Amino acid sequence: MGSMRVAVLPGDGIGPEITREAVNLLEEIVRLFQRNIEIQYGQIGGAAIDEEGIPLPNATLQLCRTSDAVLLGAVGGPKWDEQPGHLRPEAGLLALRKELGLYANLRPITVFAGLEGASPLRGELLQDVDMVIVRELTGGLYFGTPKERRQSGQEWEAVDTLHYTEAEIERILRLGFEMARQRRRHLTSVDKANVLETSRLWRETAERLALEYPDVTLNHLLVDNAAMQLIKCPSRFDVIVTENMFGDILSDEAAMITGSIGMLPSASLSETGPGLYEPIHGSAPDIAGQNKANPLAMFLSVAMMLRQTAGWAREADAIQSAIESVLAEGWRTDDLGEPGTARLTTSEMGAKVREAL
Amino acid sequence: MGSMRVAVLPGDGIGPEITREAVNLLEEIVRLFQRNIEIQYGQIGGAAIDEEGIPLPNATLQLCRTSDAVLLGAVGGPKWDEQPGHLRPEAGLLALRKELGLYANLRPITVFAGLEGASPLRGELLQDVDMVIVRELTGGLYFGTPKERRQSGQEWEAVDTLHYTEAEIERILRLGFEMARQRRRHLTSVDKANVLETSRLWRETAERLALEYPDVTLNHLLVDNAAMQLIKCPSRFDVIVTENMFGDILSDEAAMITGSIGMLPSASLSETGPGLYEPIHGSAPDIAGQNKANPLAMFLSVAMMLRQTAGWAREADAIQSAIESVLAEGWRTDDLGEPGTARLTTSEMGAKVREAL
């Protein structure tokens, strides 16, 4: 890709702060590598609700559709917690995922050198932790209907629907197999086949596809067991593929295990359209506006975007090395702080990484 | 309770081995404390499928209904994995939960003195870990309908239904508040209110009930965040209350954190009928029949049964102290083994605990 159009959606909480630094970083990339990157801003989440009354304004959606990639800060916050479901910040993100067909959420889970001390796990368990979680993102309980509250006789009840077509399952599993093929050739498919019909269809589909990927070792884990194995022996995993809600829970669990939750990026991909890149951490309303947030997960999301959407490996590598060298020098943001390291603000950390580029 | 009728369901895998030791333990209790305990055996799970073709024979259900308590080993195994859903071992357990109205699954999560080394977490995080997970057990995705595979046009699809009535939600939340009141007065309600309608009804119901329990501090956690906080700071939790599937995942995660997964019992309670007591670990087919399984979670399930159903606190305390002293002497089963401890078989561990009574 010669030049690139990026839709930038700062969102809520610490979103705007870390996005500002990400844009500064992109501008430095433009300058150093003579690249052409066109940035346009859009509103989403609580910010969009406040300004336009809905969490995903049409203008934002159009902007995203006509961009090569979307870079998102974070959405959500207590301010909008009392809103009905479709007028909550998260509904904007969910609608964007659905509208852009972002069916695959990729979350690489790694431990950064020097940050092992931030992990709640014993040090020896962190060795060789290097996995990718492939989460289905446009199906399952998030989008199935009926999804409603209703009165039945005298009483209220509520329902959500966990629905998958075989094609949806096959599409995400195939991506899991493909990714495993590019890595250590080990795919763990997580389901709850002893209880759920959707999981049984999932498991059968995985078995069928496995015949096409004889070079990949497939194994199945029940979700409750997966939640245990992630803690017991995180290094055993290479690629994990699972449905939307299980992926939501397990990927956050896996991120926490590394101690690098403020460091982990994610990519959400569609079949043909723009991908969306965002840090896996949330909007952290408790520290919003204080210039304390860690921008590194956002920077790594930028790197993922440059690598995957634009195919600019050199630029992506440069960002990653810059981050590693800043960490190696002992610079930390608040969330990473250990004794003997220097604490930086969001903007100071941004500047350090740009310098190191 | 003067005397007690117990339905004993050994089940599959290591179920029969640990159940045998549990019955030996019960007989020792009878002898030492002059108690009257009547034991009758029933079949469930894969064992019942093999003998009678279905995972919950009517005779077993009748036996349970007419008993004061049910003691269950474990169900499931690869042998029955290819069966259709309703003919799998787990279907027997699910049907038993539903038929007996066992709406509340209580899982106390503690770290045993001397076993901290088995935890994947750093030692300092284990201090003061002492929580109970209250899991809703007869609603949600496990039982909601439609729950089926169907053809839509050319294509297969599958659906499961996450359904809750307000009364079901209120009943389990109330138990959570009551338990918190008997403990450290802190209740964490886990949901996914930013995505699920059922969770929004759940959260509102929790808020409404909180007015009746001003002495209990209620807070809400999203399930993905809960999966993180359990690892980051397990000691912050007192009572956690959540719906069926989230409870399945989080309680296994919490159990693994302690390193004491072979040590944790559970109770499933109904409004008026018999309770069911079982270890939280599974049927462990890989070590079945080898006399290697750890029977201690089963023994602690017996203690819970004696305390909660029969009201025999002295007997329950005696079992717990016996287990603690055996561990303090350095005796371990394989799963707990560390250097410098002596490994016992299932039956040897059973004998040691009986001696220590």
Ligand SMILES: CC(C)[C@H](C(=O)O)[C@@H](O)C(=O)O
């Ligand atoms: C904000 C929320 C709707 C979202 C999700 O549950 O998918 C978030 O937790 C995530 O993982 O991206």
Ligand SMILES: CC(C)[C@H](C(=O)O)[C@@H](O)C(=O)O
């Ligand atoms: C065996 C299985 C159906 C069961 C469940 O998912 O409830 C088990 O994992 C449990 O937690 O008791």
